[in-house]
Amino acid sequence: MSREFNIDKIFREVADKHEEAYDPQDWNVLQGHLKANGLQAQPSVLTQVMRYIVKIISTAAVVYMMPASNQLNNTATPSAVDSKTITTQAAEHLTGSAKPLTHPNPDHLAQNNHTLTKNTHERKKETDKKILKSKKITQHKSKHQIVNKQKGSNVTPHKKRTPLQLNTPNKKARGFVKKTSKPLVTKQKQNIIKQTNINTKDDRLAKNTGNKNSGVVKKKTIISQSLYQVSKLSPIQQLDTLDNTTYRHSKHLAPHIDSISLHxxxxxxxxxxxxxxxxxxxxNTFQRVxxxxxxxxxxxIPTPNKAKQVNAKFMAVDDSLKTDKPSKRKKKMATIRKVNQNKSLNLGAPTLRLNKLLSRLFFDKPNPTVAKSRINSLPKPAVYPIREAQLGFVYPLSTNGVDAHKYSNKLSINALIGSAAALDGLEFAGFGNIEKDYVKGAQFAGFFNTAGSHVQGLQAAGFFNNAGGALAGAQLAGFFNLAGVTNRSASRLAHKPTMNIQAAGFGNLNFNGSLNFQAAGFFNIGRQIDGFQGAGFLNISKEVNGFQASGFVGVCEKIHGAQISGFMNVADQVEGLQMAGLLNIAHKVKGSQIGFINIADSLTHGVPIGFLSIIKNGYRKFEIWGSESLHSNIGYKIGVRKFYNIFAVGAQFLPDKFRWGLGYGIGTIRNINAKSNFNFEAMVYHINENKFWEENLRVLNQVKFLYGREFSNGMSLQIGPTFNILVSQDTPESNVLASELPPYHFFDSTINGINLKLWGGLHLGLRF
Amino acid sequence: MNKKTQEAKILKGCRAGKARYQQMLYELYYGKMFSVCLRYSRSREEAKDVLHEGYMKVFSGIGNYKGDGSLEGWIRRIMVNTAINHYHKNKKLKDTFSIEDEYDEVAEHGHLTEEDVIQQMAYDDLLNVIRTLPPAYQTVFSLYAIEGYNHREIAEMLHISEGTSKSNLAKARKKLQKQVQELLSQKAHFQNV
Structure with a gap:
């Protein structure tokens, strides 16, 4: 018996306890992103310069003042053949035999490490004796040979610095052998060869285990110093010291020595x-600098690790397909194919991307939060010297003269056109007012007002008004109002204004900030409306909190309130009411839609009222049912559970007659409990008798009271009484006075050739 | 008190866009937030992407944080929302991989209590288990069980119906139940050996 755990609790507690370890590398990555998006303040120039200096000094210190930068570092290596021959020849000299003491190929050596160490150990005693006898000769000879070899290969190891390259153990070992063989005696070299053998093995171990960084520098200094000291001594002394220290403690030193070749x-x-x-x-040098x-x-170029990860991502699918059993693989391929097929099928379906469209219209950044942060950091508006009053005709002919555009006025009266830097009061002009920067106060002109930056106050003109930046106040014009269109950057105002109004005879444009009232004879385009937006033809806005009314089309991304249009409404998110003469389209509705046709992706807290409501996650069912008059019916119910539309076709089969009806209706479902519900439906049929279409009046009205029982697979059984009214006209040409659709009735009367029949019936249907 | 003043200091620095304070904030919540992101993603790399995207949002919107509610909660919410966005973005791609459930018979564990299980399970185990679920189940389960959202909120976030959310959760629980028991039996096996 396996016990059921409370899975939620387990996972919650484990997850709560856990914290991931911090990886400082990640901060560097994020910092790069932040800098790219301008979310991080740049340090001042001085600190930057200081940082560069510190960086250079520290780098130089690390690279060149390291104790490791002694002779060992110049690892110029002659070709592999050279070093090999030198080694073998030197070894032959030492032992005096044709057999090489050690195998010259370090790679091979590393593999046969154990046996070699044994060999060298045994032979060491022999060679010691021999060396004592023929010390000087071997020294001379070996030195001589080495020099010759070097000349032959035209390599000057000391001066040439190798380009940066990966140190394979092979090269390292070679370089090491070459280097040390010069100042030291061959005997010593032999020892070192042995050590390098150990090293190479240790290198591999270190690489495998991955810990090669710890304490490297320290070890290296110790070893290199000891070697350096050794190299200063006379050859014999060197021999002794090496024998006594390095060799004797080779076990002890082995882990340290690896650092010589590695680092x-x-x-x-x-x-x-x-x-x-x-x-x-x-x-090259430039890159390094x-x-x-x-x-x-x-x-x-990504690091090998990163590349591997990326590769692994792409290969994961492939691998899974390869490693799976054939049957499983088939299944997977099938699912992939299926998805691809569906994709091509979906191409035709229109998708509403209103927010993208509107964002493009209002030039919004894809990430609004970033944009906000930039706006906040804008410089403060300029301050101009203020003149108490100004009188003028046109620009240069005024009390401020040629410099009029440098001053801000408190009171300005112009016969034709007034020009100033800004306005801090009241301004009148016969034709127009031009302010280079902001307006604080009121402007009146016969034809136009224009301000370069924001407007706080009132702009009234006979033809058009333009506020470059945001509008805080009112704009009234006979034809056209513009706000926040020409100067987008100066958008934010210091404080939130109380009431913003735009009113024009033809059109209003507001791209910046919010408005409380926007009204125009033809069209309105407003970014955010907190109040009312009304136009004779078209309304477009990004967000409306309140009421949007248009004569023809209303477009809005977010509505809190109502959107009413004469023809159609388009919205992304609606909270409240969407009402149109013909068509309502929305993505997400919290509330109701009223229109001839309603289309929404989701609708909650309300009903879609109209002839046809297509709600994506609403109620959609087929029903097959039978009744006493129309024997078999099929219908499609679409809408939401609270309110749905019914389209139905029904037929009556009698031995001598055939009748069929085309019907439309509305219905609602009320849940009694989880399994059962109550259904109320009202339907209207047009009945045709014995022919395809009956021109005369034959209307069947039905009211149904149904009890529904729902099953787990989405099907439900409906049963209940119906109440029917049939209104039919006499059709003398087909010898029928009135319709005899119902098999029985409890009321029948004919007035002026119009027959009325009432009866009760039964409905039995299955929905799926 | 000390913690609060420190937090205020960090917030002030972050609002000014200073790198040092941003790093401090980053380090402060790195562990917790990364573990949150891991729960909603299929791999470590993906989780890191989500984490960084979330932090970008945090740093760009730090001015909007008014100090009501804990800072950690605020950041966590951003992370979850970012992860959900990520989920929506990758939904199509992810749906192509379906995971067949092939579980062996689970050993008997009648005597274990939940506390025992909690002690035995490491976070990595949890992640491994949770990632075997299809992405939709994974997300719903994480949101409901660990983050504590209710079904209505989840349905709204993921653009699914409440019923779907409920059924996903139930199926996820069922699968996880099996997986956890299997995991424990494996562990017990190793311990015995």
């Missing part, structure tokens, strides 16, 4: 770069 000049640099997330190696200064381009 050369380049690897230190490499490690340093790794720490600074510079993974790609600089190719660029790195130091931090001005080089971002790296494009």
């Amino acid at each position: 050369t000049h380049q690897t230190v640099l490499q490690a340093y770069h790794d720490n600074w997330t510079w993974v790609q190696r600089p190719r 660029g790195r130091w200064l931090g001005i080089s381009r971002k790296r494009r």
